[in-house]
Amino acid sequence: MIPLSWYLILAAGLFSVGLFGVLARRNAVAILLSVELMLNAVNVNLVAFWRYGDVAQMAGQVFAIIVFAVAAAEVAVGLALVISVYRRRNTVAAEELDLLKW
């Protein structure tokens, strides 16, 4: 059997890689890709805790499905924002979008 720790370490690694991507990438689409990595790491944790806890309690899987829905909504709105910004500013590089920076 696989101990719970392996799943938790995999999820922590996936989350950290996604965090690096969010902080370091220049392209707005690449930042959204990294956010997807972080959401997947959270999902791995939720499902692992469901399996290693009381399996009759479905909360872990239910919340994983809610995270799926939130991720789909986030990507739809995020990519629409990126396309809208691209139309107006002709760039998707995150540091070029400094309208709110004084």
Added chain:
Amino acid sequence: MTTEQIIFLIVGAVTLLSALMVVTARDLVHAALWLVATLFGVAVVYTLLNAGFLAVVQVVVYIGAIAILFIFAVMLTRRQTSKDTGPAVNKNWWLGALLAALTFAGLFSLLQGWSGFSKTASAFPSGFDAVNELGLALVSPTGYVLPFEVASVLLVAALVGAVYLAFNKK
């Protein structure tokens, strides 16, 4: 080592390596395709956790819809101007790498001190059908019908918002 553990190690290594490629690949289309590989790896992890339904949803929703949406967005925003062809990461990337490494170390040390860290899974009770239980939990009033309905409202709101934002007014 059991077969299950060997499969987990291979899948975990592939998942983490493709995740690293997602955040370092210079070409965004390559990054999106590496994301597909990562999502497949996570789907296999769900299967190892006996969550077959979630593995199928992962492939259908994440790979079938979200990853393809990303590739469309890359296609619609691609441009070879001087602004967008710089390095893939910004000039403070080392700070991000440091913060990510600190997060991983912090999570690892926090989890290591937890008593349930290396516990193993108990077998399913006899006659337990996880997909059936999940379906009942999602629609029963004593279960999670309210979060389920809120999620559907959220999806409709996001759909309307996305159409409004991306609509060309001219």
